Amino acid sequence: MQLQLTRLDVLGPEHWQAREEAHQRRASRFTEPYLQRRSAGRKHPVEDFLFTYYTQKPGQLLRWHPGAGVVLTGEAAAERAAWKYYRPLTDAERAEQDINDGGAVTFDAERFLRERAETVSFTRTILAATAARPARFACFGLHEWAMVYKSRLNGVRHEYLELRLGAEGTDGVVEASRINCSHFDAFRFYTPQAAPLNTLRLSRENQRDMEQPGCLHANMDLYKWAYKLTPALPGELVMDCFELSWRIREMDMQASPYDLAAWGYEPIRIETAEGRAQYAAAQRGFADESQRLRGRLLAALETIEG
Structure with missing residues (x-):
């Protein structure tokens, strides 16, 4: 067409x-x-x-x-x-x-x-489905913690970084928390001991049914969906998605179990009530931005398809 x-x-x-x-x-x-x-x-x-x-x-x-x-x-x-x-x-x-x-x-x-019919169809499906769901704000970034749970058995994912609370303290936060991750591409990096602790059973097959607009990683992935549609999208829209993902990544790692003081990042201490409130407030802001970008991406898809 x-x-x-x-x-x-x-x-x-x-x-x-x-x-x-x-x-x-x-x-x-x-x-x-x-x-x-x-x-x-x-x-x-x-x-x-x-x-x-x-x-x-x-x-x-x-x-x-x-x-x-x-x-x-x-x-x-x-x-x-x-x-x-x-x-x-x-x-x-x-x-x-x-x-x-x-x-x-x-x-x-x-x-x-x-040539890209499958990519266009999947992108439209996941963007529209995610946009239509209510946002949830109770994960508190614990996906990063689940990736290093029981690090004494599995090793630390980023070997050049120290854990802010140490291995035992990190495990304690995971064990005292309810892990509500809805994003498969975060869940797939959990340690074997952490995977059963997630409240949702996630897979590549049910990804399009599980993603929701409060999820930091689903919102970071707007950049992925944008560049997969290149060159059908204007570069300005791709960069808007990239820069949002960049800022989300900063916040995601501030809330992680890693000590990033040497890189100039203050931690968001999600092991505390104050830290969880700070995380959820930032998450809501990113969700609002991301929903607007989803709308722009969906509108661009309509232009592509004529």
Whole structure:
């Protein structure tokens, strides 16, 4: 199915190249420090995550796309005809859009929907289902604690980090708590002793039925769903999802059992009533932001599908 060209916005080079440069400046704030650390063989327990856990590479994040419904014109635009899921306009389309000379390319919706149909369908399903559920705010970040439960038997997941309360203190927090994680991709990293303690039975098969908009990891994954739809989405939307995920990761690790004082992070002490209240308040704010982004992603899917 091909988009109707009458719905497309035509951008000249002075417009779209300015957006491209702004996107690259925005993304390089995150990519450059990561690449420098990687070159030096250094790790960062918070800031590396979006580049090591997720599959999009820094170079891919730096590449700006206008998204569906846009024509790019000019000599530089012509180069994009060789990029995946781009196509040049036909002579008839150029005439319809009143483009007389120079390059003119647009997102190839027909090919994208043909080759990425499963990804589009799953993304739409999980975004819509998650958006429709009530948010829950009683997990208190205990998924990170369950990943290091009984560390004396299993080892610490991040071997270069110390546990803030030590192994025994960490185990005590887990054992005194009710673990309510609803996100399979966090649950799958639990230690064998922690998995039975989760109140929900999670699997890849029931993932789309369990995710809810209060979950930090489900909200971080908005970045994943966004880049899986690249280049159908505008780069600005992908970066909005990335930056939200970045801030959620910071808060998630502040509430973790790790001692991150050396990296400048104050702990959210979820082992206390005050810390749990602090966590839940931040979680509510992220849930509100994430619901707005889900709406934008779902609207973008409608544009992709015409």
